[in-house]
Amino acid sequence: RILRAADWLLEHHVCDLTTLGNPDDIAARSKDLGLNLSDATIADPQGTDDESIEQAEKFAATFAELRKKKGITLDDARETMKDISYYATMMIYDGQADGMVSGVAHTTAHTIRPALQIIKTAPGSSVVSSIFLIVMRGKLWAFGDCAVNPNPTPEQLAEIAVTSADTAASFGIDPRVALLSYSTGSSGAGDDVDKVTRAVEFAQRKAAGTSRNGNPIAIDGPIQFDAAVEPAVGKKKMPDSDVAGQATVFVFPTLDAGNIAYKAVQRTANALAVGPVLQGLNKPVNDLSRGATVPDIINTVAVTAVQVAAQISTRDSAQS
Numbered sequence: 001r002i003l004r005a006a007d008w009l010l011e012h013h014v015c016d017l018t019t020l021g022n023p024d025d026i027a028a029r030s031k032d033l034g035l036n037l038s039d040a041t042i043a044d045p046q047g048t049d050d051e052s053i054e055q056a057e058k059f060a061a062t063f064a065e066l067r068k069k070k071g072i073t074l075d076d077a078r079e080t081m082k083d084i085s086y087y088a089t090m091m092i093y094d095g096q097a098d099g100m101v102s103g104v105a106h107t108t109a110h111t112i113r114p115a116l117q118i119i120k121t122a123p124g125s126s127v128v129s130s131i132f133l134i135v136m137r138g139k140l141w142a143f144g145d146c147a148v149n150p151n152p153t154p155e156q157l158a159e160i161a162v163t164s165a166d167t168a169a170s171f172g173i174d175p176r177v178a179l180l181s182y183s184t185g186s187s188g189a190g191d192d193v194d195k196v197t198r199a200v201e202f203a204q205r206k207a208a209g210t211s212r213n214g215n216p217i218a219i220d221g222p223i224q225f226d227a228a229v230e231p232a233v234g235k236k237k238m239p240d241s242d243v244a245g246q247a248t249v250f251v252f253p254t255l256d257a258g259n260i261a262y263k264a265v266q267r268t269a270n271a272l273a274v275g276p277v278l279q280g281l282n283k284p285v286n287d288l289s290r291g292a293t294v295p296d297i298i299n300t301v302a303v304t305a306v307q308v309a310a311q312i313s314t315r316d317s318a319q320s
Contacts (some may be wrong), residue, residue, distance in 0.1 A: 002104060005297035014298075015305040018043055019229040020084050029108050046089035056081050059090040066118060089114040092283050101287030104297065104306070108147065112278070116283040117141055130162045130276035130287075130304075131167055131249075132262045133303070136269060142168040142175075142249045143265075146258035146274035147287070154195050158202030161251045165207070165217050166251045170310035171303075178228035178247035179203065179221030180257070184237040188222075208294045218242040223285040225250070225261075236249055273300045277307070283309055295299035 003026065006019055018041040019026060032035045044052050056078070063086070072080075080086050085106060089146035091097040102111045112128060121128060129152075131144035144164040145152065152160060156177065165175035169256060181196040201223045207217045220243035227237040227244050234245025252258030264272040277300075278286050284307035286300050 001036065001292065001294050001297060003030055003033060003035055004294045005301065006040055008039055008294070009035075009301055010037065010039045014302055015308075017041070017301075018091070018128065020088055023284070026032055030231045033036070043087070043091065046082055050091065056087070059087065059094070059226060063090060065116070073164075077187055078308045083114075085110050086118075089118045089285070092119050092285070098308040099284035099286070101286050101288060101297070101301050101304055103286075104290060104292055106289045106290075108276075111285065111287045112148070115278075115281050115283075118297050119281050119282045119285070125163065125280040127156045127160065128278060128280040129156075129163060130278050131164050132273045132275035133171060133277065134262065134265055135272040135274065136265075140173055141170070142171075142173060142250070143262045144249070144251055144279075146262045147257060148255070152233070152254075154198035155202055157196070157251065157253065158206055160247075161199065161219055162206050162217070163202040163249035163279045164249050164251060165219070167277060167307075171306060173248050174249050175217055175249045176243045177203070177217065177219040177241050177249040177251060178223050179219070179251045179253075180225055180227075180228065180255060181222030182223045182224065183222050184227045184244075194221055220244065221251075223247075246252070259261060271297075272302055277303055284311070 002019065002092035005178045005245050006017055009015060009017055019037065020043050021115050022044055023042045026037065026042055060074060060077040060081045063080060064072055064074045081090065081187045085102055088100045088102065094102055116128065127149065129145040129149055130147040131142045132146050134141040134143055134166065142164055149156060160178055161177050165177050168175045179196050179200050181193050183193045200219065206221055220241045223238060223244060227234045228247035228250065231245035234241065252261060262273055265271050276287055288297060288300055
């Protein structure tokens with residue numbers, strides 16, 4: 001699956017691509033499948049040639065320095081660099097790559113843990129979260145967090161909301177952020193509603209002074225899903241809201257709710273769900289399901305390339 005996706009990405013010039021693994025095995029398998037990976041860079045964490053050994057040693061020394069306060073020795077680091085996820089993350093840290101996609105043969109934790117240890121969270125971020133891009137006829141939505149945080153606090157939920165707005169905007173979505181609940185406004189009561197109410201207050205303060213296309217980021221809630229997406233319902237339940245009836249970014253109060261919702265929409269509405277797109281890290285690192293199809297891999301690599309481009313654009317704007 002990885003090789004087939006790599007062949008398509010290279011043929012269509014989506015990005016420069018590095019594939020990790022044994023070069024001889026990759027070449028042989030590509031030939032068997034009739035694929036052309038000649039434009040890809042191949043990096044082997046366990047290579048025995050001088051160049052591979054020198055790079056692994058360099059990465060090990062850097063990792064040992066980064067983690068010395070955690071008691072990591074150089075020998076520990078050398079062993080760690082044999083792990084493909086750690087090696088790939090060190091390539092990002094060293095500037096040899098701009099982003100990473102992993103997960104077809106690894107768990108989400110195995111993808112995220114090296115990123116947290118090496119490239120760390122972005123300035124102003126305290127939590128790594130995710131969105132799914134939900135693509136339907138005439139609609140492009142973002143759902144978060146559906147993959148990482150089981151039960152975020154109000155403060156974390158607020159950060160997820162603002163970060164999701166930024167991520168959505170990088171994909172051309174005008175972010176109108178709905179923090180979802182079983183209650184709209186003050187129609188319901190309970191600890192779960194109070195949590196979302198506090199999160200909305202935190203998010204609105206956090207987003208104050210920021211804008212997209214010259215307009216403040218619209219954030220509102222607690223709000224039920226029907227009031228968030230249906231104009232007539234939104235106008236009736238929350239008439240003074242800039243989000244009700246026209247939401248594009250949906251923030252779920254728990255991982256349980258978010259994961260169930262995105263899968264329900266994906267399977268019943270014939271929607272394309274792209275993700276999870278991780279956010280809150282210094283550099284783009286994205287996770288794949290171990291059941292990911294070739295189109296899933298292609299889409300996630302393309303999404304990662306968009307995130308890289310957005311980061312470069314933001315950096316250049318700040319410097320100018």
